[in-house]
Amino acid sequence: MIKRCPQHGFFRGELCQCGSAGQLVLDETKTEQLGRLVAGGLRHFPADLGLEMDCHGWVDLAKLGEVVLSRHRWASLDLVVAMIQSDSKQRYEIRGDRVRARYGHSVDVDLDHPENRRPLLYYGASEEEADRILEIGIKPASQRYVHLSGTAEKAWHVATFRTGNPKVIQVDAAAAQKAGVKMMTVNEDIVISETIPYIYLSLLATRDMAWREKA
Template sequence: MIRKCKQHGYFRGELCPECDDEGRYVLDDEREERLGRFISGALRHFPEDVGLEMDSQGWVDMDLLCDIMKKRYKWGTTERLISLVESDRKGRYEIDGSFIRARYGHSVEIDLVPDYPENELPYLYYGVSQEEADMLLEDGITAVRQCYVHLSTSLDKAMQAASIHTENPVIFEIDAGSAQEDGIDIIVVNDNIVLVKSIPAEYISIKEAEE
């Protein structure tokens, strides 16, 4: 559920995490899920199919998106879209004036490198299945279904991400510092996720479990 606190803005849950105020109702769980699926598809995967024109950095006109959204969902107000974006704990989307875009997760081809800061962490992490590990250690990691490879900023986050797809993931440690020194662009989109087009095998090693 999304609610709005007068003092701290939109939040998810029953009470504002900053002041325990119950706030004002904005969106229930079912509608939040339905709107979230639509926005994800429109901003990441099939903008043209819903009638949107996306620029090379992934931005679309927010007023047009709202008009399209309202035709599909009579309850799909602009405020509810904004609440979905501003309360999202994973930082999936961003609004800049009259434009909106997804920060990551694109399957359509876009260029985010000019807009986000360079990674400053020396090492990053990526989780894979046991079956994939040997092949990727030899061939490197390349985006397949998405525009960018999504690396994690911590071992725990990589484990969480990989555990969605496999029960016993192998965690790679990526020598990001060396990769960037050699000209590979790695950009930061939020506290947990950085993006790269590909990582050659020479920068990848298996992160051994710490005792």
């Protein structure tokens, strides 16, 4: 759900960071419905919703407001903005009168986020996936870019949603970028990348995954 704190603006969950219960803006169900619709428009099928997207993924914000209102009578541009501003994962960004998804596209976009500066990045995978990846590299499957994590622990946690015993692939990002592979920083946790050839990949040893003992 989305709520509003008089001092800190929109937030998700029961309480604002300051402890205020705030005022309800949108309930859980509608927040989910709006979230799926915006993701569809900005990540997966803009044309189906009548949205025009430029090559960097930007869409007209007012037009997106019209689209959500045409689908849900309770929706509005203000609610889209509230949803975007309260999103801790920073899925979307608003610049002037335009809006775009920062990552997670299945449509063909050419994103222009800042270049990655971490020398090492990580990718979580199942055991079978890991074997295959080490032989052929990491390629985007249903998405435009590969999503990498800034820490091994984060990569492992993300992969636990898909597999019981994740392996962690370490990516020599510095070397790959030097060789021309484009990698971009999306937020604190996520780096997106073009296809990564196998020569920049190695399997992280289980003994280097100390957090597993604590989990």
